Every structure is written in C-alpha cells, then in structure tokens.
Amino acid sequence: MSDAAQPTIAEVRAAAEAVKTAIDRHLEAVSSPSTTDDPAVFSAYEQLAAAAITYDQLLYEAYDEVTPFEVPGDEGAGGYHGPEQPEAISVLIRRDYLITDPKRLRGQAERLDSSLTPGGGPGGGVNAAIGVVFGEYEPDEIAARSEEFGLEEGDSTLWVAAAEPTEPGEWLPEPFENADPQLLICRFDVSEVYDDEEPED
Known part of the structure; x- marks a missing residue:
C-alpha cells in the first residue's frame, strides 16, 4: 500500500453499498427493458462498472486486497x-x-438582437430568444451562465x-x-x- 492517506472503513463500506445499489438497478433494467437497445440497460451497466471499479480501488488502498471479478472491457457484451x-x-x-424564466431569456436575447419584438410579441417569443442566445454563445458558456439566461x-x-x-x-x-x-x-x-x-x- 502507498504512504498516501488510506480510505476509511466508512468509505469502503459506502463503496460496497454503492455496488449493491448498482446491482439492483442493473437487474431491474435488464429484467424489464423497454426496447431491444434500451438506453437504461446501458446506463445501468455503466453505473455498475463505475461502482465496482471504485470499490475495488478503495478495497485495495485500504486492505491491499482486490475483488474476485473484473469489470469487462473490450471483451464484454456491453463494452467497447x-x-x-x-x-x-x-x-x-x-x-x-x-426554461425557468422566459422573461429573462427574452431580455437577454433582446439585448443581443434589436430586431426582436420587445416583450415577446410576434417575432420575439421564446423560440426566437433561444435561437439568438444559442447562436451567440458557446454551449459551455450557456451552461456556466444558465441561471443568468433564465435556464436551469x-x-x-x-x-x-x-x-x-x-x-x-x-x-x-x-x-x-x-x-x-x-x-x-x-x-x-x-x-x-x-x-x-x-x-x-
């Protein structure tokens, strides 16, 4: 084991509980898929894989032990x-x-494009405002300033x-x-x- 701070017993137990929860979610997803390629099944698989990896890492760091199974990679049915x-x-x-605040969204758009009808009249509604805002700003900036744009x-x-x-x-x-x-x-x-x-x- 390394000299770095070791995980606590509570952290290892929490990781084990996360694996148990992920197993339950995965079983629920695969036992009742809504479609042949149900994205919920893939998501549950990914969550289970991530939880298992985290538990394995913490177990090794805390006790110098590993789990008796490996998360499948390229060879797994759901893998790469x-x-x-x-x-x-x-x-x-x-x-x-x-869209939590349409007025704020329209206000931001009107400041960017003076051709929009003030107050959201014809030519200045929410759809037009969305087009202006997303046409002006990069997606990362909109995500960082979402509340400012009336979005959640x-x-x-x-x-x-x-x-x-x-x-x-x-x-x-x-x-x-x-x-x-x-x-x-x-x-x-x-x-x-x-x-x-x-x-x-």
Whole structure:
C-alpha cells in the first residue's frame, strides 16, 4: 500500500453499498427493458462498472486486497468493440435545460438582437430568444451562465466515440443517427441520480 492517506472503513463500506445499489438497478433494467437497445440497460451497466471499479480501488488502498471479478472491457457484451487505434473520434453532447424564466431569456436575447419584438410579441417569443442566445454563445458558456439566461440545468452527457473519417458535411443531415454505444471510448454524465447518498448505519 502507498504512504498516501488510506480510505476509511466508512468509505469502503459506502463503496460496497454503492455496488449493491448498482446491482439492483442493473437487474431491474435488464429484467424489464423497454426496447431491444434500451438506453437504461446501458446506463445501468455503466453505473455498475463505475461502482465496482471504485470499490475495488478503495478495497485495495485500504486492505491491499482486490475483488474476485473484473469489470469487462473490450471483451464484454456491453463494452467497447471499436478499433484499438481509431482514425477519428466523434464528440456527442447533450445538455437539457428547463426554461425557468422566459422573461429573462427574452431580455437577454433582446439585448443581443434589436430586431426582436420587445416583450415577446410576434417575432420575439421564446423560440426566437433561444435561437439568438444559442447562436451567440458557446454551449459551455450557456451552461456556466444558465441561471443568468433564465435556464436551469438538467441532465447532461458527453460521449467520445470512435468514428470513421468523413467528408465535410457528410453526416450533417442526420448527425446523431449512428451513435453506437459499442464504439464509445469514454463518457461523462451529470445528473442528480448520481449524487452521492449518505450511507445508512
């Protein structure tokens, strides 16, 4: 074991409880999928894998022991099946927002585009305001300033997937048609469902 601060017994137990919870969620997802490629099954798989890895790491750091199983990688049914050295990658981003303050959103848009009808009349409604704001600011800036724009952040995900090189404009008509989980190199999800829960005594 290293000389770094070791995980506490409570941290290891909390990680074990997280694995148990993830197993239950995974079993629930696979036993009642809504479609053949139910995204809930894939999400539950990813959560279980992450929880197992965390527990394994903490167990090793605290007790110099490991679990008797490995999280499947390329060889797993839900794992990566793409090339070892992809020629290109696709970065797929989804961010959801609630429109909590339409007046504030329109106000921001009107300051950017004087052609919008003040107060949200014809030509100055929420849809027009969204177009102006998202046309002016980068997605990361909107995420950082969402409250300022009358928005509330919901779930978000970022996928980095292996891809074949394409010609300019080739996939633009249907940009998300070929989002294949088996070409996924890594992903980053932000959601309240992943918030740490206080372990029960």
